[in-house]
Amino acid sequence: MSDYLVIVESPTKAKTIKKYLGRRYKVNASMGHVIDLPKSQIGIDTENNFSPKYITIRGKGEKLKELKSAAKDVKKIYLAADPDREGEAICWHLSRALGISDSELCRVEFNEITELAIKEAFKKPRLIDHNRVNAQQARRVLDRLVGYKISPLLWKKVRKGLSAGRVQSVALRLIVERENEIESFTPEEYWTLEARLKAEKAEFTARYHGKQGKKHVPSQRSELDDVLAGIEGQDFIVSSVKKKERKRNPSPPFTTSSLQQEASRKLGFAARKTMMIAQQLYEGLQLGKEGVVGLITYIRTDALRVSQQAQEETRSFISNEYGKNYLPQKPAVYRSKKGAQEAHEAIRPTSVLRTPEQVKEFLSRDQNRLYKLIWNRFTASQMAHAVFDTVSVDITAGSYLFRAAGSQIKFDGFMKLYIEGSDEEEKKEGGLLPELSEGEKLLLLELMPEQHFTQPPPRFSEAMLVKTLEEKGIGRPSTYAPIIDTLQTRGYVVREAKVFYATEMGRLVLDLLLEFFPAVLDVDFTAQMEERLDKIAEGELDWVEVIRSFYESFAVSLKIAEEHMEKIVIEPEVSDEACPNCGRNLVYKMGKYGKFLACPGFPECRYAKPIIKQMDVDCPLCGKPLVERKTKRRRKFFGCSGYPECEFTTWDTPKKEKCPQCGYLTVLKGKALQCANKECAQFLSISKKDATGDAKAATKRSGSRSAGRSNK
Numbered sequence: 001m002s003d004y005l006v007i008v009e010s011p012t013k014a015k016t017i018k019k020y021l022g023r024r025y026k027v028n029a030s031m032g033h034v035i036d037l038p039k040s041q042i043g044i045d046t047e048n049n050f051s052p053k054y055i056t057i058r059g060k061g062e063k064l065k066e067l068k069s070a071a072k073d074v075k076k077i078y079l080a081a082d083p084d085r086e087g088e089a090i091c092w093h094l095s096r097a098l099g100i101s102d103s104e105l106c107r108v109e110f111n112e113i114t115e116l117a118i119k120e121a122f123k124k125p126r127l128i129d130h131n132r133v134n135a136q137q138a139r140r141v142l143d144r145l146v147g148y149k150i151s152p153l154l155w156k157k158v159r160k161g162l163s164a165g166r167v168q169s170v171a172l173r174l175i176v177e178r179e180n181e182i183e184s185f186t187p188e189e190y191w192t193l194e195a196r197l198k199a200e201k202a203e204f205t206a207r208y209h210g211k212q213g214k215k216h217v218p219s220q221r222s223e224l225d226d227v228l229a230g231i232e233g234q235d236f237i238v239s240s241v242k243k244k245e246r247k248r249n250p251s252p253p254f255t256t257s258s259l260q261q262e263a264s265r266k267l268g269f270a271a272r273k274t275m276m277i278a279q280q281l282y283e284g285l286q287l288g289k290e291g292v293v294g295l296i297t298y299i300r301t302d303a304l305r306v307s308q309q310a311q312e313e314t315r316s317f318i319s320n321e322y323g324k325n326y327l328p329q330k331p332a333v334y335r336s337k338k339g340a341q342e343a344h345e346a347i348r349p350t351s352v353l354r355t356p357e358q359v360k361e362f363l364s365r366d367q368n369r370l371y372k373l374i375w376n377r378f379t380a381s382q383m384a385h386a387v388f389d390t391v392s393v394d395i396t397a398g399s400y401l402f403r404a405a406g407s408q409i410k411f412d413g414f415m416k417l418y419i420e421g422s423d424e425e426e427k428k429e430g431g432l433l434p435e436l437s438e439g440e441k442l443l444l445l446e447l448m449p450e451q452h453f454t455q456p457p458p459r460f461s462e463a464m465l466v467k468t469l470e471e472k473g474i475g476r477p478s479t480y481a482p483i484i485d486t487l488q489t490r491g492y493v494v495r496e497a498k499v500f501y502a503t504e505m506g507r508l509v510l511d512l513l514l515e516f517f518p519a520v521l522d523v524d525f526t527a528q529m530e531e532r533l534d535k536i537a538e539g540e541l542d543w544v545e546v547i548r549s550f551y552e553s554f555a556v557s558l559k560i561a562e563e564h565m566e567k568i569v570i571e572p573e574v575s576d577e578a579c580p581n582c583g584r585n586l587v588y589k590m591g592k593y594g595k596f597l598a599c600p601g602f603p604e605c606r607y608a609k610p611i612i613k614q615m616d617v618d619c620p621l622c623g624k625p626l627v628e629r630k631t632k633r634r635r636k637f638f639g640c641s642g643y644p645e646c647e648f649t650t651w652d653t654p655k656k657e658k659c660p661q662c663g664y665l666t667v668l669k670g671k672a673l674q675c676a677n678k679e680c681a682q683f684l685s686i687s688k689k690d691a692t693g694d695a696k697a698a699t700k701r702s703g704s705r706s707a708g709r710s711n712k
Contacts, residue, residue, distance in 0.1 A: 304336045
């Protein structure tokens with residue numbers, strides 16, 4: 001019989017922790033929350049200090065019974081949910097359900113699942129932090145009041161199935177306002193002028209900067225013609241040469257926000273996928289003889305703090321692996337943003353000695369890619385700065401000024417391991433200018449004028465939206481992924497070519513919310529509410545008073561909306577396709593998984609069908625067109641339109657080009673094409689940009705690694 005019971009959220013986490021605690025400890029998983037607000041009703045007593053009505057979650061009764069049974073004959077119960085407000089709330093609910101006293105030191109908290117961290121945490125259990133619980137409870141009550149009061153109003157006035165979350169609505173506002181900026185944007189013309197010049201030893205280009213010491217950007221061709229006329233016949237003379245050494249510091253280790261942004265940019269991961277894989281790395285994975293190991297620290301954090309032990313281990317690794325010149329004199333210290341929870345650390349490997357190459361064989365492809373990203377970023381953050389030799393040259397042609405600049409890496413430093421977007425551009429540009437001296441006369445080879453137009457602000461990608469939400473103080477690390485998911489699920493935005501577009505429904509809902517609930521949609525108000533929640537967690541504000549101050553004005557707005565919001569009838573878009581059952585033209589409808597076609601005669605006629613995108617590629621087995629389909633989990637794949645008679649499928653994007661070796665279908669695999677015939681599996685040297693039929697055969701890969709199986 002075990003002496004102690006430890007309760008965590010997930011079975012994987014339980015398995016990893018059990019390995020370190022030994023036989024006297026029994027570790028059970030609660031499978032997340034077991035107690036929460038009811039789904040079928042608001043569950044908040046607005047007349048009695050906003051008292052929440054908590055119930056056992058449907059389907060969790062047996063789990064709670066199991067935990068109570070396990071708790072009967074043990075000396076002590078430890079509650080070890082995640083080290084955040086959500087985890088604190090889970091522990092509080094469990095303590096009440098299991099009859100644990102408020103004075104009991106039962107809460108165990110750790111930032112990483114390693115032997116040392118676990119054993120140290122169990123040496124110093126603490127009381128449940130009721131301030132954190134109250135902050136989480138206040139957020140839950142706020143979101144419930146907004147969601148369960150406004151959403152039914154939208155169902156009544158617009159359409160069933162709509163929602164109006166407190167934070168998601170502000171995120172929707174950002175996307176729609178960006179869309180409006182793009183639509184109202186008026187491009188402005190401007191011109192650039194480059195001069196191709198020749199020095200004694202080499203050629204280079206310089207760009208027109210201005211006239212008589214003042215910067216000038218020609219706004220039309222006539223202005224540029226005046227510049228060209230003024231330059232004509234003038235000698236190009238080097239007026240100044242400035243050389244200097246420039247240093248670039250590494251970026252800090254990841255927070256939740258920066259991890260989601262970088263995983264989106266570098267790996268193409270959606271925020272939810274990033275967090276799902278990161279959770280697996282945090283909770284622990286089987287590493288052969290080493291057993292189950294937690295590979296990274298806690299993943300929901302906005303802090304940049306790094307433990308002294310981790311820094312010392314990393315500095316030793318860098319010195320041994322790359323040399324002492326890659327080690328800064330003092331350990332790197334990064335400042336977290338205002339309001340960050342400094343009890344947490346940044347996201348880092350639990351041990352830098354566990355390199356991506358060492359664990360690669362035990363991880364899935366995506367797990368390894370994300371782990372490598374985290375490992376590289378953290379290790380680079382503890383390395384020396386990069387050093388560039390730069391040169392800037394001013395060249396005069398009469399009263400006109402041209403400028404040229406160049407840089408070259410003198411010492412790569414942290415860039416040996418991790419290169420960001422701006423670093424990559426600089427590294428590609430590379431190269432110093434030829435040796436030039438003041439007063440040197442240059443030969444003009446060519447003048448190259450070019451017309452440009454200003455561009456509208458870009459649409460939000462996932463990375464940009466997460467960054468903007470963080471900068472504006474909207475939401476918290478754990479909320480970014482659910483916000484983005486909800487906006488897409490409700491049909492308020494669609495994601496195409498990796499950027500978000502607001503739908504007509506999204507615009508309509510936003511207009512109604514802005515008209516009747518401007519405070520809820522106010523960006524500054526939402527950010528200030530996050531600050532108030534932080535102060536509740538710190539014990540500086542009373543959660544009931546914060547809710548009351550919000551609800552008093554919200555209730556007034558709600559009453560006005562119920563009386564004055566007009567009912568909106570949305571006519572469905574009619575398609576050209578006829579219903580095979582009753583002959584009426586099918587209409588486009590929005591469901592849980594996006595648009596689909598349905599008969600307008602519902603409920604008398606219940607015919608419905610998914611919208612299938614047809615590819616301009618024929619099936620290699622039967623010759624019918626291939627179509628794009630999705631699994632129940634929304635994963636995209638491609639199959640024959642003749643299914644079920646023809647069962648050809650492939651996960652990879654089919655291309656029109658045929659394999660030059662066997663004439664079979666080719667599919668896009670990364671940046672190259674590969675034959676989809678498992679007997680051939682030929683990789684072809686064709687990139688995404690210049691895929692043509694004159695492919696050259698490249699390295700032949702084994703059939704076991706071929707993409708696109710022809711018989712699934």
